[in-house]
Amino acid sequence: MWAELLPVGRSAASGGYRRFAWNSADAECRAWFEQQARDRGLHYELDRNGNQWAWLGDPAGEGAVVTGSHLDSVPDGGAFDGPLGVVSSFAALDELRDRGTALTRPLAVVNFGDEEGARFGVACIGSRLTAGVLAKEQAYELRDADGVRLPDAMERAGQDPTAIGADGDRLARIGAFVELHVEQGRYLTEEHPVGVASAIWPHGRWRFDFHGEANHAGTTRIEDRRDPMLTYANTVLAARKKAKLAGALATFGKVAVEPNGTNAIASLVRGWLDSRAADEATLTALVEEIGRAAAERGERDGVRVGLTRESYTPVVDFDGPLRDRLAARLGGVPVLPTGAGHDAGILASAVPTAMLFVRNPSGVSHSPAEHAEPADCLAGVAALADVLEDLACQ
DSSP, X not given: OHXXXXXXXXXXXXXXXXXOTTSHHHHHXXXXXXXXXXXXXXXXEEOTTSOEEEEESOTTOSSEEEEEEEOOOOTTBOSSTTHHXXXXXXXXXHXXXXXXXXXXXXXXXXXXXXXXXXXXXXXXXXXXXXXXXXXXXXXXXXXXXXOOBHHHHHHHTTOOGGGOXXXXXXXXXXXXXXXXXXXXXXXXXXXXXXXXXXXXXXXXXXXEEEEOOOEETTTSOGGGOOOHHHHHHHHHHHXXXXXXXXXXXXXXXXEEEESOOTTEEOSEEEEEEEEEOSSHHHHHHHHHHHHHHXXXXXHHHTOEEEEEEEEEEOOEEOOHHHHHHHHHHTTSOOEEEESSOOHHHHHTTTSXXXXXXXXXXXXOXXXXXXXXXXXXXXXXXXXXXXXXXXXXXX
């Protein structure tokens, strides 16, 4: 399975992946998922929000145990973030069949669509729509960098965008959701290659709009300039400093410039801030401080600053009894929080949810250098199979 997925959407230049929502690479990944389901005699289903399901047992049954993750990527992302969870889910199901496990509950593998938000700017669109966290009207307003609307992209890919929206009936049939994911950090050890998640830090994305005045780079005096690039650059530095003081995280990883000419002073710079903290109060205060620093610098530079929150996920504490049950079933493995968002975090408000992490020896993620050792991945499959057996054989 891993070998089949590796070339899909891979950039020859960077070695990273460009599997964005509803593009050709995404379509290949979706076709792969459907084939895996059919090869195993599972009931394949595409839901109203573009999420894929592979069912062992009755999809309409109650108390289903669901596992899975996503197959899309960030720009030039790594091979493991998302796909490890999907591949491991199918492998764990194979392991249960090899054991002759007699399930008493329906079991499903899911591929949630557009988890990374690389194309339309909002993470976890598939699970957000399903959980009712993202309204249909909001989703219809989302556009990619080329101005393509989300519903238009879905329609071109063969998905009916008129049907998207909250799917409470589906969530009500799920008794537990367990997502396996490569560790995004470096806390697990060779002794403990698998861990259980305790919580997800609150996090969000904010867009800063720095409005200046376009002018000639070679003829405009320094004192006559209203250069938004200066305000943006100072805001990046301020974000780093304030995040460090707060014990939090703040990253400007995406920027768009108009008119984007080498010999032109920009008229507009847009920068997207990703910020995360251990608690919501710290995160709120941090973003407010960064906003104030941007506005103050903008006043000095003659630049108007706008700030828009594009997405936000509050702190997620995973289901306590389920978390403890998984940790006990796996022999007291490490229990640790994460600063990364996941579909499991979105579903946690509606479904008992838990996560397993597989060791990442380098700690690198969202990069072509992302890696997990085969032995650790197999340990993850065994752990997931044990957990699913415990939950689906009650």
